[in-house]
Amino acid sequence: xxxxxxxxxxxxxxxxxxxxxxxxxxxxxxxxxxxxxxxxxxxxxxxxxxxxxxxxxxxxxxxxxxxxxxxxxxxxxxxxxxxxxxxxxxxxxxxxxxxxxxxxxxxxxxxxxxxxxxxxxxxxxxxxxxxxxxxxxxxxxxxxxxxxxxxxxxxxxxxxxxxxxxxxxxxxxxxxxxxxxxxxxxxxxxxxxxxxxxxxxxxxxxxxxxxxxxxxxxxxxxxxxxxxxxxxxxxxxxxxxxxxxxxxxxxxxxxxxxxxxxxxxxxxxxxxxxxxxxxxxxxxxxxxxxxxxxxxxxxxxxxxxxxxxxxxxxxxxxxxxxxxxxxxxxxxxxxxxxxxxxxxxxxxxxxxxxxxxxxxxxxxxxxxxxxxxxxxxxxxxxxxxxxxxxxxxxxxxxxxxxxxxxxxxxxxxxxxxxxxxxxxxxxxxxxxxxxxxxxxxxxxxxxxxxxxx
Ligand code: B12
Ligand code: SF4
Numbered sequence: 203x204x205x206x207x208x209x210x211x212x213x214x215x216x217x218x219x220x221x222x223x224x225x226x227x228x229x230x231x232x233x234x235x236x237x238x239x240x241x242x243x244x245x246x247x248x249x250x251x252x253x254x255x256x257x258x259x260x261x262x263x264x265x266x267x268x269x270x271x272x273x274x275x276x277x278x279x280x281x282x283x284x285x286x287x288x289x290x291x292x293x294x295x296x297x298x299x300x301x302x303x304x305x306x307x308x309x310x311x312x313x314x315x316x317x318x319x320x321x322x323x324x325x326x327x328x329x330x331x332x333x334x335x336x337x338x339x340x341x342x343x344x345x346x347x348x349x350x351x352x353x354x355x356x357x358x359x360x361x362x363x364x365x366x367x368x369x370x371x372x373x374x375x376x377x378x379x380x381x382x383x384x385x386x387x388x389x390x391x392x393x394x395x396x397x398x399x400x401x402x403x404x405x406x407x408x409x410x411x412x413x414x415x416x417x418x419x420x421x422x423x424x425x426x427x428x429x430x431x432x433x434x435x436x437x438x439x440x441x442x443x444x445x446x447x448x449x450x451x452x453x454x455x456x457x458x459x460x461x462x463x464x465x466x467x468x469x470x471x472x473x474x475x476x477x478x479x480x481x482x483x484x485x486x487x488x489x490x491x492x493x494x495x496x497x498x499x500x501x502x503x504x505x506x507x508x509x510x511x512x513x514x515x516x517x518x519x520x521x522x523x524x525x526x527x528x529x530x531x532x533x534x535x536x537x538x539x540x541x542x543x544x545x546x547x548x549x550x551x552x553x554x555x556x557x558x559x560x561x562x563x564x565x566x567x568x569x570x571x572x573x574x575x576x577x578x579x580x581x582x583x584x585x586x587x588x589x590x591x592x593x594x595x596x597x598x599x600x601x602x603x604x605x606x607x608x609x610x611x612x613x614x615x616x617x618x619x620x621x622x623x624x625x626x627x628x629x630x631x632x633x634x635x636x637x638x639x640x641x642x643x644x645x646x647x648x649x650x651x652x653x654x655x
Contacts, residue, residue, distance in 0.1 A: 203350050204258045206283040207249060209242035209397070210290070210297035211264035214271050239405045241266060243418045243467070244318065244342070245289055246392035251343040254390050257350055261396035264301075271304055279308040285353060287338075287346065289318040290328070292431075292596050299331055306333040313353055317342045322379060322435050323597045325367040329374050337367040340380035340435055341421065343389060382436070386421065386443040391451050399459055406463070412493065414463030415455060419443045423469045425499065427522075428535045429561070431597030432469050440473050445481035449488060456492050463517075464494045471496035478507060482514035493517045495557075500538045503546040508553045518555040518585070521547070526578025527571035530564045535599075540578060547582045557586040562644070563637045564592045565600060565609075567630040572640050579648075587648055591625050591641050604629065 242263055249259045262269065262277060269277075278286070286305045290298035302314050317338035321328045325337040338345050345365030351357050360366055365380025383389060399415060406414040420442035423432050443451075455461040472478040485492075495518040496511075503519070511519075523543055525531050531538060550556045560579055562572045579587065594601040594610055604610045609628045623641070625634035632640070 203285055203354055204281070204283045205252060205260070205285045205287060205350070206278065206281060207245045207259065207261045207287045207396075208274070208289070208298075208301050209245055209261070209263045209265050210288060210294055210301045211269060212294060212297055214297075214300070239266075239402060239409070240416055240467070241394070241397050241399065241402050242289065243392050243416065245287075246394060246396050247389060247418075248287070248317075248342050248346060249396040250390040250393040252347055252350060253393065255347055255350070259396070261393075263397040266398050266401060271300065274301065275304050275308050278305055282309055283312055285313045285315060285350065287315045287317060287342075290316055290320045291318055292320045292323075295320050295328070299334075302331065302333045315346070315349065317346065319431060319435050319597065323431075325376050326374050329367060329369055335368065338380070339365045339367060339377065341365075341383050342380070343383060345380045379435075382421065382439065382441065384441065386419070386441055387447055391447075391454070392418070394455065394459070399455075403459055403461060410463075412463035413460055414465060415459070415461050416465045416467045417448075417451065417455075418467050419448045419451075420468040420470070420473075424473075425470075425537070426535055426599070428533065428599040428603070429524075429564070429592065429595065431595040431601075434597035436469075440470065442468075442474075442477060445477055445484055448481060449484040449490060452485075452490055452492050452494075453488070456490065462492060464492055466494060466496040468497060470498055470502065472498050472502055472507060472511070475504075475507065479510065482510045485514040490515065495520060497522070500536075500542050500546045503550055505549055505553075508550060512553045516554055518557055519550050520557040521550070521559070523547075523558040523579075523582075524561050525564060525571070526575040527564075527567065530567055530571050530575070533564060533566060533600075543578065544582070547584070551583070555585040556582075557588070558582065558584045559588050559590070561590045561592050562640060563625055563630045563632060565604060565629050567592075567632065569632055569636075569640070572632070572637075576640075576644055576647075579644075589641065589644055589648070591623060591637060592629065593624065594626065594629065 245261050249261050253259050288298045288301045298316060305312060305314055313335045314333055315336040316328050316334050321337040322339040325339055328334055328337050336349060345363055348363045349366055352360050364378050367376050403413050403415050406412055421436045422438060422440045424438050424440055452464055493515045497520040500521055524534055524536060526540055528540055547556055560575055562575055594604050605612050625637040627634050
């Protein structure tokens with residue numbers, strides 16, 4: 203089968219380019235949350251998995267290439283694929299459906315498939331869109347391969363396949379989520395050549411002064427933070443590639459693309475000390491010479507481990523701090539206190555650069571809570587940060603609570619506003635306008651501080 207996988211772009215045409223300037227400005231001000239510069243690693247894993255089965259696969263990374271709808275239409279019509287698979291998170295659903303509509307117009311005979319976080323959560327809602335033929339729920343490698351087999355006429359058991367949903371005569375067939383891939387070493391490495399890897403590396407060289415690229419080597423998270431939707435697609439069981447294979451992949455990226463830095467985007471990098479130790483040993487023994495950054499939780503910071511990670515190339519640790527308000531930390535079920543945050547950030551700062559994620563406008567928050575977060579962030583003296591306005595994410599516990607409290611209507615979201623810079627009405631005790639003002643004030647403060655540093 204000939205398959206085109208599409209990473210839809212949030213913006214189209216000129217709107218995209220204007221946004222690009224904003225992002226560059228954000229980065230220079232120290233706010234490193236830069237959506238267009240992250241490669242579509244989920245689709246790169248999917249590409250590798252189905253290529254291995256003999257399918258022809260093209261990944262169109264609209265986001266990375268800033269490809270507009272007109273160019274997409276040209277590519278689809280020139281390539282004439284049998285299947286078009288599109289990735290969708292909640293905020294990118296409208297963009298994904300735009301791709302589906304263009305595909306339906308340009309290649310009416312192709313099968314159109316949606317996968318990713320949002321289709322996993324709301325398969326009916328997505329299948330209600332008349333041009334969507336199939337929805338894949340959960341990790342895509344197995345169910346998508348089965349679907350391609352069915353479309354090629356090699357099997358006809360679509361109702362038995364976990365993760366595969368479709369329209370029926372009288373409604374929808376909604377299958378349970380696909381079983382998680384138990385052993386990630388069974389999957390081929392993500393196909394970095396499927397997207398414009400050198401472009402991302404070059405962006406990072408210009409904007410972050412390192413020829414770097416992102417990697418994801420684990421799936422799942424056992425924690426239960428109420429604002430987070432990760433467990434919906436990836437489940438609660440943490441699985442990871444073996445450390446030796448991760449180091450093989452880093453060496454390949456270094457040798458083939460001149461990569462000098464790797465950003466692990468895994469929800470938690472160092473959940474298992476033995477895994478982390480082996481990874482660090484391998485990085486040192488094999489003299490990889492690539493620096494790296496990773497995400498972890500405050501409660502998982504340990505001084506001996508930090509020292510070892512630094513010796514193995516760690517230059518920055520990214521921490522989900524989220525709030526300086528004790529009651530908001532409780533509402534988020536972060537399982538950390540303000541004291542833990544102060545202690546562990548001070549410890550981490552002795553060894554590496556420290557990046558913190560923060561959020562304001564958490565359900566129930568007053569201006570006082572926001573002030574507490576702002577003051578904590580100032581006092582922590584971090585090297586980098588990212589600020590968000592809380593957005594209710596379908597698939598998260600808080601989203602369900604807000605629906606139950608009648609504060610939001612299920613899935614009646616303005617998807618493109620679930621973007622963490624927009625404020626919703628009725629979620630916290632601060633009006634949306636005031637929240638946006640506070641957000642701008644905080645960002646200005648930290649931008650000036652970064653520029654002055
Ligand atoms: C890296 C990352 C990003 C990167 C890259 C995203 C990308 N295009 O791949 C960047 C920084 C760009 C990003 C952006 C955003 N992200 Co993000 N991101 C992640 C993160 C940390 C890892 C994603 C990943 O690579 N996972 C590993 C791969 C293997 O999994 P995957 O991508 O889900 O893909 C698998 C399946 O979902 C499925 N699949 C996916 N697509 C498709 C398509 C088809 C056709 C099929 C069959 C299957 C399929 O198969 C894949 C392989 O198993 C996740 C959290 C997590 N740990 O998953 C959040 C996460 C996906 N992001 C999230 C959000 C909210 C955002 C933003 C809105 C944040 C913001 N402030 O703007 C933006 C979206 C805007 C945009 N234009 O992209 C939420 C999504 C929640 C939701 N309900 O949609 C998550 C779950 C984190 C959270 N807070 O809960 N993100
Ligand atoms: S925020 Fe991080 S630690 Fe918390 S549940 Fe989500 S992925 Fe896990």
